[in-house]
Amino acid sequence: MKTFFPYSTLKQGYPLHFYLNGSRLINTRFVTPQAEWDLYSLGAFPGMKHVGDGGYKIAGELYEIPDGLVPILDAVEGLLFERRLLPPSLPKPEVSYYEYLHSAGDPIESKDGIKEWLGDGTTTRLQEGQIRWMVGA
Numbered sequence: 001m002k003t004f005f006p007y008s009t010l011k012q013g014y015p016l017h018f019y020l021n022g023s024r025l026i027n028t029r030f031v032t033p034q035a036e037w038d039l040y041s042l043g044a045f046p047g048m049k050h051v052g053d054g055g056y057k058i059a060g061e062l063y064e065i066p067d068g069l070v071p072i073l074d075a076v077e078g079l080l081f082e083r084r085l086l087p088p089s090l091p092k093p094e095v096s097y098y099e100y101l102h103s104a105g106d107p108i109e110s111k112d113g114i115k116e117w118l119g120d121g122t123t124t125r126l127q128e129g130q131i132r133w134m135v136g137a
Contacts, residue, residue, distance in 0.1 A: 001066060002064070003062065007058055035113055047115075050084075051119060082099055
């Protein structure tokens with residue numbers, strides 16, 4: 001089992017959450033302990049990037065996922081993202097996330113030094129695991 005930090009479309013109520021079916025939700029509001037990240041809007045999804053000093057904390061969820069799901073998530077995240085580990089200052093176990101490999105995109109606003117992606121108008125967050133993709137809505 002691996003510990004995984006989804007911060008966007010893999011979170012509950014978003015379009016790709018079904019990939020985490022069968023995974024164990026550990027925390028619905030996990031925030032990175034270090035303020036060394038940035039979050040960019042890329043349209044229908046965001047990209048999280050390590051920026052070091054002057055960054056922000058990022059909010060998401062925390063899951064325990066089966067080892068066999070890791071290559072599937074690697075394929076889902078595609079060529080724009082790379083699986084990495086959050087810095088070791090976090091408590092064990094190691095936590096993986098997908099980092100955006102580019103610097104383009106519109107910065108997402110922060111609140112109290114924390115950035116959280118809540119959708120962009122083309123995705124609608126629903127209750128009880130329902131998924132709906134709304135293009136142009």
